[in-house]
Amino acid sequence: xxxxxxxxxxxxxxxxxxxxxxxxxELSAELAALYxxxxxxxxxxxxxxxxxxxxxxxxxxxxFPVGCGALRPLDPITVEVKRMYTRRAFRxxxxxxAILAEMERLALEFGYTTIKLQTGPKQLDAAALYxxxxxxxxxxxxxxxxxxxxxxxxxxxxxxxxR
Numbered sequence: 001x002x003x004x005x006x007x008x009x010x011x012x013x014x015x016x017x018x019x020x021x022x023x024x025x026e027l028s029a030e031l032a033a034l035y036x037x038x039x040x041x042x043x044x045x046x047x048x049x050x051x052x053x054x055x056x057x058x059x060x061x062x063x064f065p066v067g068c069g070a071l072r073p074l075d076p077i078t079v080e081v082k083r084m085y086t087r088r089a090f091r092x093x094x095x096x097x098a099i100l101a102e103m104e105r106l107a108l109e110f111g112y113t114t115i116k117l118q119t120g121p122k123q124l125d126a127a128a129l130y131x132x133x134x135x136x137x138x139x140x141x142x143x144x145x146x147x148x149x150x151x152x153x154x155x156x157x158x159x160x161x162x163r
Contacts (some may be wrong), residue, residue: 008093008098015049015050019058023083024046031120034122034123042099053073055074056069067098068084071106072095074142076126077111080118081117085097097133100129104155116150128130137150138149
């Protein structure tokens with residue numbers, strides 16, 4: 001469990017819980033509206049994180065769910081961040097950073113050395129956050145949409161070498 005402040009706690013939870021479903025549905029609706037499409041799921045399914053070395057993270061403030069994110073395995077050393085979301089009223093308060101910190105901690109615990117993610121071109125605040133916390137821009141690694149912003153963080157470099 002990672003705590004950034006004494007009020008924001010991010011921890012792995014069941015992706016099929018009522019709180020997780022509500023957060024995922026809110027994110028999908030927000031992305032569908034932003035990109036003017038009927039499906040804002042970005043291809044995510046709960047079973048993506050119901051496999052070994054995967055997780056669904058929920059951030060809470062005083063027990064209230066305020067954000068989420070998922071870790072989905074790509075290969076034996078690489079994991080992908082999916083479904084990053086912070087409820088609008090809680091943005092710019094450290095929630096996303098708490099989720100990312102817990103994801104990176106879990107990724108290392110699971111034995112991954114690289115963490116990747118992709119976001120859309122209309123999510124510039126998200127892109128700025130990823131760059132702020134050490135993710136570097138890379139070419140698209142999944143999908144066919146050419147307008148994707150892709151990022152990577154090498155976890156062992158970030159943590160100072162092999163542990």
